[in-house]
Amino acid sequence: MKSPDLDQRKAYILATVVYEYVATAEPVASQTLTQKYNLGISSATVRNEMAELEAGGYLVQPHTSAGRIPSDAGYRTYVDQLMEPETLTVADRTRIREELRDASRELDDLIDQTTRLLGRLSNNLAFVTKPQAETQVFKHVQLISLAPRTGVAIVVTSLGVGAQSLFELTSDVAPDDLTRLSSALNARFANRKLRDVGEAEIAAIVAELNLTDELRGAVAAAVQSARSNETPAIAAAGAQNLLDQPEFHDARKLQSILRIVEEQRTLYDIVADAMTSENPSVKIGHELGSEELADLSVVTVPYRFGPHAVGMLSILGPRRMPYARLLALASGTAESLSQRLADAELS
Amino acid sequence: MKSPDLDQRKAYILATVVYEYVATAEPVASQTLTQKYNLGISSATVRNEMAELEAGGYLVQPHTSAGRIPSDAGYRTYVDQLMEPETLTVADRTRIREELRDASRELDDLIDQTTRLLGRLSNNLAFVTKPQAETQVFKHVQLISLAPRTGVAIVVTSLGVGAQSLFELTSDVAPDDLTRLSSALNARFANRKLRDVGEAEIAAIVAELNLTDELRGAVAAAVQSARSNETPAIAAAGAQNLLDQPEFHDARKLQSILRIVEEQRTLYDIVADAMTSENPSVKIGHELGSEELADLSVVTVPYRFGPHAVGMLSILGPRRMPYARLLALASGTAESLSQRLADAELS
DNA sequence: CTTTGGCACTCCTGGCATCGGAGTGCTAGT
DNA sequence: ACTAGCACTCCGATGCCAGGAGTGCCAAAG
Structure with missing residues (x-):
């Protein structure tokens, strides 16, 4: 909160500039506004208002004799206070549900296909973190x-x-010893929380059966890997x-x-806090914390x-993106994805 | 084979044009050749030779007063007859071995990391098909x-x-019934070729144990999926x-x-025949069979x-790529990858 | 008959000046 | 407080020119 917030007219003008710029990708001129949206005021007045919005940091001018485009702060106020939330049409909604219903039963593939779907629908780059177990x-x-x-040690969780x-x-x-060990472990651990499967208990069971400590290592490694490291794999599609x-016409x-998409690490950093808050999050331009990404935005749910x-x-695209949509x-x-996952388990 | 092949001088000139163009990305002029490579002939002679090479279809001129660049046919003769095969330095070789040695033990991750490694080493786009089982x-x-x-049905093959x-x-x-069924199936099928695990036999075992036919379906589906469909998944890296x-400065x-990379299907078509021949393969420009890919080449091993x-x-890059390297x-x-896979099984 | 020096010709490229248009900021008047 | 009008700025497209790179061809030489 810097100023005592924008008066209603400034707010409307800012919202309209964002809307128009998102649609056209061209700096928005005062005349354009008065012609395409009937504001009931003249372009000169709009110019005055725009000058003040620029002074307040909400708009910037690419060069002196051009229209205005929103700044990070401009987009931010738009997203937080001005835009009307959109809802999907029934058609969109059923299309999503159907595509996911027909998707693979295997977790990795399901995430993959969800990512592609989101890329296609959004016409931007979509990326999805695999579930943390x-x-x-x-x-x-x-x-x-x-x-x-x-040999191979396999751990199955409630997600598959x-x-x-x-x-x-x-x-x-x-092979028989492996079977015995498997049974003993299952008897002990089945239906416990994954995080409660402790290494000490595993070691005890292995020792009890008089088996080599190397097997404890193998089981522990599989469990650890099921617990899925701090940075889970990320699927991306739609670049x-x-x-x-x-x-992006400049390559x-x-x-x-x-x-960055290939590294994954940075992507994960961007979305990590949305995970803990469990709420949708929008990061705009410099909020992404990197000069390289300064003219992008990311929406995360x-x-x-x-x-x-x-x-x-998540959806990653130019800052000039239709946030509400x-x-x-x-x-x-x-x-739909959450629903699909729940169905798979409970049936 | 169209002409009674190139005489030695033409061959050398063609090879040098390819080499120089790969290095500089600029059309190669007759003078450049005489200056940078001592051919012992004048630029005028080179011009005459080049004109004949162009008539023979090996070179093309982007416009009248420019140097020459190789055509598809020019690259093809270069690859098939003119270039000297390269061998990796010891340093390269050990680097590859070490990176793969430290790579994951899990098959998918191993393939992924191999792909990234190849992308980095080649400075082009690398893609790798996952093993067909x-x-x-x-x-x-x-x-x-x-x-x-x-429930979930898991099939383990010799690859993990x-x-x-x-x-x-x-x-x-x-759950007990599932265990019994698993044991029965394992007793019957263990160490057979995957392709010999037939649906009829599965059905017989399921029936013998008085279990629902739905379970036969589940097992068959898992086996089928392990057999890995005609188009296996493809990992890509380095775009x-x-x-x-x-x-590619034009986006x-x-x-x-x-x-195309995202679709995978086309990629698979490109490399499929290399698989059956079990030999390295090079596809150049139009040989890729698509106008979209006409200025690219793919090397497959x-x-x-x-x-x-x-x-x-595979490595995909501009037609102007260092084929031998x-x-x-x-x-x-x-x-190294083959070695790594063998180690994992035999130990 | 092959090679080569020379030369005219072609075509691309980059720089420069020009011009029109789009938009603004400001002032003065309502 | 709003707005009409106007001068000013700056961008972008266009056209033009000069420079240069490279070729093709010819005629002379080996």
Whole structure:
């Protein structure tokens, strides 16, 4: 809150500038406003108002004799106070539901397909974090022999397969021992919270059965991996959509985006706080915390599994994006995805 | 074979034009050749030779008063007959081996990391098909109950986990029944070729245990999915590298590439025949079979698991790419990857 | 018959000046 | 407080010119 906020007329003008600029990608002139939106005042008055909005930091001028475009602060006030939230049409909503209903039953593929769907719908770059399994329930562990000294440990959580981990041993182990160990572990842990599956207990069971400590390591690794590290994998889709926007006709900007998407780390940092707040979040321009991303914005909506948010759907695009629509799309998709996940478990 | 092939001097000139153009991205002039490579002939002679090479279809001129650049046919003869194969330096080779040694033990992640590595090394776009499991050996199947009417079927092959498939039933099933079914299936199928795990036999076992036919469906689906459909998933990385090349400073070209990468289908078509031949393959420009891809080339090398090729490493870049080096890089990486896969199983 | 120096010709490229238009800021008048 | 009008600024498109790079061809030389 800097000024005692904008008076109603300034607010309307700001909102209209954002709306028009989002639509046209051209700096907005005072005349354009008076002609296309009947404000009942002259362009000269609009010019005065715009000059004040610029002084207040809400608008900027690319050069002296051009129209105005919104600044980060301008978009921010628009998003927080001025825009009307959109709701999806019934058609959109059913389309999302149907595409997700027909999607794969396998978790990774489901996330992938959701990401692509969101990319297509939004015409921007979509990215989705895979579910974090921390709050999930342990269902099953299975140790399987592949060769005398090689095997794989699989952990299944309430979301389906959670992790697998290949292991090698320094001495042979009987497939039977692996089965016995699996049964013992399952008897002990089934339906506990994943986070409560402790390494000490695993070690105790392994010792009890007189098995090598290497197996404890293998099981622990699989459990750990199911708990899904602080930065879960992120699926991304739709980068090519960005090229339709005039702001990317210069290819340099796209390069840093592609690099960041491939690294994943930065993407995760951007959306991490939306996860904890469990609310939709919008980050605009410099709020993304990097000069490279200064002319982009990101909309993020969490999705749930059971009572908790387990991941986020995000849309990344030029700052000049239709915020209300993208929020509606992401929310609608998140809802359908959450629903889909719940169905898969409970049936 | 059109002409009785090129005489030695023409061949050398063609090779030098390709080499120089790959290095500079500028049309190559007759003088440049005589100055930078001592041919012992004058630029006028070179001009005459170049004119004949152009008549023969090996070179083209972007406009009348410019140097020459290679045509598809020019690159093709270069690749097939003129270039000297490169070998990787020891440093490169150990770097690849080390990065892959430290890579994940999980198959999907391993492929992912290999793809990124290849993207970084090649400075182009790399893509890698995930292993096709057809020739793999069935190791284990496990049916696991998640809820009274929901569960997951997991199939493990000699490459690690091959597939998983969630299922829902119309009536409750005891976890015990699932265990019994798993054991029966394993007793029957363990260590058979995956392709020999037939649906009829599965049905017989399910019937024998008096279980619902829905379970047969679940198992069959998982096996089918492990057999990995005709078009396996493809990992891609390094699209941002392409933006360094002058031919992509116009963003339109990149757009179609990104779209194609996302679709995967076209990528698979490009590399499919390299898989069957089990040999490195180079496709140049129009050979890729699409006008959109006409100024690109793709280098493909298969990797093996056991005696068979199970997937391909590819590098996609501008037609003006260092073919010998990229072939060496892809081959070296394929070799390390094959080695890594073999180690994982045999230990 | 092949090679080569020389020369005229073509075409691209970059710089420069010009011009029109779009928009603003300001002032003066309502 | 609003607005009509006007001078001013700046961008972007256009056209033009000069410079240069490179070729093709010819005629002479090996």
